[in-house]
């Protein structure tokens with residue numbers, strides 16, 4: 001595995017973004033810099049004051065002594081922040097989209113988005129949905145507040161392996177460490193082994209702990225790449241609950257600036273909105289797409305955390321105030337999409353575009369050309 005840098009530090013997101021409840025304009029407001037071309041990664045010619053200083057003081061051990069190589073990396077190789085340790089599925093997803101990228105390991109979700117907002121990384125990659133466990137709500141909510149733009153997506157198969165120190169046998173394993181989602185995805189194996197489950201913040205971090213602490217009676221559920229990274233052996237491969245179907249994870253790539261439109265690729269746009277109380281509100285909102293023959297690929301609602309209850313009048317039933325996450329095919333540079341967004345904005349109390357980006361099957365072609 002190639003060397004990757006890391007950010008292990010506990011801080012809060014410094015860019016909370018616009019508060020919900022206010023009407024915001026369609027488009028990609030709030031970007032810190034003008035858009036840059038996205039065909040292949042180009043950041044040459046963009047001065048980034050203070051970047052070297054930030055690097056030497058804030059990045060973890062694996063980046064030490066690399067400052068001379070760093071400037072040439074910055075010119076050519078995008079640094080992609082992800083949540084986890086090297087070998088985490090997010091780092092594999094980053095390399096699937098951008099084979100030549102430099103993954104930057106971050107210990108917290110806040111650090112992932114902050115790393116981009118504060119120019120220590122060029123991009124961030126975050127898991128958003130999983131075929132077995134559904135949406136990762138904390139991350140979905142973070143998309144609204146972090147001030148970054150979605151510029152890509154990728155779906156990768158998640159192949160979990162049972163990893164242990166060389167010499168450890170499956171029957172020696174008393175405890176299995178992994179991300180809580182991964183433990184839930186492998187419950188048939190874990191029940192069969194009768195071992196105790198221990199949740200840690202990331203699958204690959206579990207492998208790191210087994211190695212660092214020399215645990216001979218424990219195993220990790222993580223990727224094969226994590227086994228290589230931390231010198232562990234694969235005791236069993238592809239161990240998720242097969243009866244529940246395929247384990248595929250969708251990831252989103254985020255940047256400070258919006259994605260440029262090339263009029264060739266198939267694009268998706270992700271938006272969020274809330275609705276006023278009353279009959280037919282959702283129908284009206286969806287009609288802005290139907291009227292223009294636009295294809296919605298996802299819609300999901302969840303209670304708004306900041307303002308969860310809707311005032312529906314005296315004696316009326318109490319209702320949750322929902323925020324809707326919707327993806328459609330199209331780019332906000334297209335006239336039809338702009339008209340739909342303007343129309344939607346007229347009938348929604350809160351509306352925001354999270355980004356327009358090449359749809360998953362297109363992403364690799366656009367990003368690698």
Ligand SMILES: O=C(O)C(=O)C[C@]1(C(=O)O)C=C[C@@H](O)C=C1
Pocket residue numbers: 083084087088089090091127130136158179181182185201202203204249
């Ligand atoms: O990326 C990793 O390795 C993680 O631990 C995260 C994560 C997730 O967030 O869902 C990724 C994929 C697996 O489905 C389980 C956990």
